[in-house]
Amino acid sequence: MDFYRQAINNAVEKLNTEKRKMEDRDTYGKAFLQIFNLWRQNEVLKAFVMSKRFAKVAAQLLGVEGVRLYHDQALYKEPGGGRTPWHQDQYYWPLDTDKTVTMWMPLVNITKDMGIMNFVSRTHKLGYMVPKAISDESEDYLITSSRTTTTRLLAHRRQMLATPLFTLAGPYTTRQLTNLTE
Numbered sequence: 001m002d003f004y005r006q007a008i009n010n011a012v013e014k015l016n017t018e019k020r021k022m023e024d025r026d027t028y029g030k031a032f033l034q035i036f037n038l039w040r041q042n043e044v045l046k047a048f049v050m051s052k053r054f055a056k057v058a059a060q061l062l063g064v065e066g067v068r069l070y071h072d073q074a075l076y077k078e079p080g081g082g083r084t085p086w087h088q089d090q091y092y093w094p095l096d097t098d099k100t101v102t103m104w105m106p107l108v109n110i111t112k113d114m115g116i117m118n119f120v121s122r123t124h125k126l127g128y129m130v131p132k133a134i135s136d137e138s139e140d141y142l143i144t145s146s147r148t149t150t151t152r153l154l155a156h157r158r159q160m161l162a163t164p165l166f167t168l169a170g171p172y173t174t175r176q177l178t179n180l181t182e
């Protein structure tokens, strides 16, 4: 993993255009730096993103023969940044199918106090409920839209990734990986 982490760090450092101070960003801007489609950068990253092993896991979870990649995305939680509010990812995927899945892979060992992802159990069965970008509004919308959902949010637990789950992540609270912003 060290090898790919370094390759991904290098690409993110090169491609990052976020220069705003944390206090000048909105909730979404505070949540993470994000760089799309690293597979286009070089053959090393292409081999990582297009790995047959990852594709097989996705295909098995979906119960299909093969998968296509919609995009890849590097998300970097910055020191002093904010949490990622509750949301569903469907807003970002204009696809007319529920045969979609996200593969989320931490590049560092993570502990509970490092802004880990959280998922609400069984919400992949509820469909697309939150037509909102990741924001304070997506969280408010979700919490006010259904008592069942609110109950589940309050009792949220991490679980296997499947879409359309409701997801949230805390702020990143350690000083690791600070080179991108200092």
Ligand SMILES: O=C(O)CCC(=O)C(=O)O
Binding pocket: 031, 032, 075, 077, 083, 084, 089, 102, 104, 117, 167, 168, 169, 170
């Ligand atoms: O890492 C984060 O802050 C959020 C990531 C997320 O919500 C996602 O990948 O869908």
